[in-house]
Amino acid sequence: MNLREKIQNWAIPTLAVILFFLLWEGVVLIFRIPKFVLPAPSVVFRSLWQWGRIIAWHSGQTLYTTTLGFSIAVIVGLILGWAVGFSAMLYKALYPLLIAFNSIPKVAIVPVLVIWFGIGTIPALLTAFLISFFPILVNVATGLATLEPELRDVLLSLGATQFQIFRKVGLPRTLPYFFGSLKVAVTMAFVGSVISETVASDRGIGYLMIAASSRFDVPLVFAGLLAIALMGVSLYAIAAVLEARLTRWAYRR
Amino acid sequence: MNGNRGGHGPPLPFMSERGAKISFRSVSLTYHSTQSSTQAIDRVSFDVAPSTFVAVVGPSGCGKTTLLKLVAGLLRPTEGEVFVDEEKVTRPLKIVGMAFQNASLLPWRTALGNVLLPLEIVQPYARQLRQKKADFVRRAQELLSTVGLAGFESYYPWQLSGGMQQRVSLCRALIHGPKILLLDEPFGALDAFTREELWLVLQRVWLDLGPTVLLVTHDLREAVFLATTVYVMSSRPGRIVGERVVQFNYPRDLELSYSAQFTELVHALRVNMAKEQREDL
Numbered sequence: 001m002n003l004r005e006k007i008q009n010w011a012i013p014t015l016a017v018i019l020f021f022l023l024w025e026g027v028v029l030i031f032r033i034p035k036f037v038l039p040a041p042s043v044v045f046r047s048l049w050q051w052g053r054i055i056a057w058h059s060g061q062t063l064y065t066t067t068l069g070f071s072i073a074v075i076v077g078l079i080l081g082w083a084v085g086f087s088a089m090l091y092k093a094l095y096p097l098l099i100a101f102n103s104i105p106k107v108a109i110v111p112v113l114v115i116w117f118g119i120g121t122i123p124a125l126l127t128a129f130l131i132s133f134f135p136i137l138v139n140v141a142t143g144l145a146t147l148e149p150e151l152r153d154v155l156l157s158l159g160a161t162q163f164q165i166f167r168k169v170g171l172p173r174t175l176p177y178f179f180g181s182l183k184v185a186v187t188m189a190f191v192g193s194v195i196s197e198t199v200a201s202d203r204g205i206g207y208l209m210i211a212a213s214s215r216f217d218v219p220l221v222f223a224g225l226l227a228i229a230l231m232g233v234s235l236y237a238i239a240a241v242l243e244a245r246l247t248r249w250a251y252r253r
Numbered sequence: 254m255n256g257n258r259g260g261h262g263p264p265l266p267f268m269s270e271r272g273a274k275i276s277f278r279s280v281s282l283t284y285h286s287t288q289s290s291t292q293a294i295d296r297v298s299f300d301v302a303p304s305t306f307v308a309v310v311g312p313s314g315c316g317k318t319t320l321l322k323l324v325a326g327l328l329r330p331t332e333g334e335v336f337v338d339e340e341k342v343t344r345p346l347k348i349v350g351m352a353f354q355n356a357s358l359l360p361w362r363t364a365l366g367n368v369l370l371p372l373e374i375v376q377p378y379a380r381q382l383r384q385k386k387a388d389f390v391r392r393a394q395e396l397l398s399t400v401g402l403a404g405f406e407s408y409y410p411w412q413l414s415g416g417m418q419q420r421v422s423l424c425r426a427l428i429h430g431p432k433i434l435l436l437d438e439p440f441g442a443l444d445a446f447t448r449e450e451l452w453l454v455l456q457r458v459w460l461d462l463g464p465t466v467l468l469v470t471h472d473l474r475e476a477v478f479l480a481t482t483v484y485v486m487s488s489r490p491g492r493i494v495g496e497r498v499v500q501f502n503y504p505r506d507l508e509l510s511y512s513a514q515f516t517e518l519v520h521a522l523r524v525n526m527a528k529e530q531r532e533d534l
Contacts (some may be wrong), residue, residue, distance in 0.1 A: 003384040005473040158429070159347040160374045168373065172361050247361075 069128025079142025179243035272465030311486030350426030
């Protein structure tokens, strides 16, 4: 990577972030917005510093439920996606169910999960899972279903079994779709766990924000939002790096 | 006819010594869907002698591809029978190689990796893959160099031109030493120059390796240039409406395609097809 590319890849996005915060600060200053409505970034960062350890602890909890829920989503999404994508019968059988299930707002499921599992870690983990497995499933299934019929014919004419076709062609073919979906799914997983924490939990960033807002500590609420955004960007970046490493052929590099 | 085989060194242990015989006996096939049923081919009968090169020409949508799928065992006839070496085809035979209009290579594999794919599936090669990997790779490299792709083994499909991809596809169809090579308009998507170059490549591998070739195409010049016999099919439902034996000696070179006799034969086929289409109207 030469200097010019380095500047383009790092300096420009960093500059954009700084500009965003400066703009925000400026708007708050110019329009004299009170800090219990919209605190300036300087105030938010001060709050982040002041409550640093508590925010870190709750972030850890959220990160834990999110990544665990997301991991389950990856496994379930892959297996169901492969099954649905490979078998036309399963596709017909399961698709209406899956669509119906996905249209249910997940926040409506949280109370049910609380009844079953109590408040705290498990509902958050399950909400993260439920919200994020669908994009993985759909993408993986699409990758398999769009397999070129000629390629299938070539393999069938060689006497390949369905499993061989899946292993030699289907599975590698779904990888770009899979990693593409991971980036969407991982950010969705955060939505899931934080929703659940705000509704029913005694820990996690979602809980911290609800607690802070009930005390009108708006800067702390925003500090929590910032922490979530930061974690979301980090996991997204990890997914993007994995994608670039493992499916290089799909990007023609 | 394969008198000049072996001009490229000793025969490879893989390669079938001769092609298989293909026979269509009054074969009809009707595709059924929930709304309608379409008859693709209608009482098709013809034989392809071992190691000959037969081309089937016809308007698009006349069921040419169906013929190939029937030989490959990917489809069953609704009526009649297809035989390969006097044995009725009821399932994929594993002794055929197929190539299509689009090369349909695996984008995550190199040229070499794509060529090796059939050896990972067809027995006994798949079983021997671990011990004989080096042999297989050498075999694939040799095949790639016969079609003019020496040095491109580690290229990915998207790094190759359309003509080169088609050459790789041809190698993939040949690596397991098939007795039958089925070609579905393999050069249809290529420019005229590349196409003619690949005629020569195909002719060479056929003469060298001696499989029975069944080529479907709508390029009459291609059919006449390559084939020992050309069959003409009518539009849907496809019937065999003409047969021309092509007498030119092998190996044929491109100069031939500008000779009067060649042009005459192409013209005769064209008239044959046109008459058929008029009768349809």
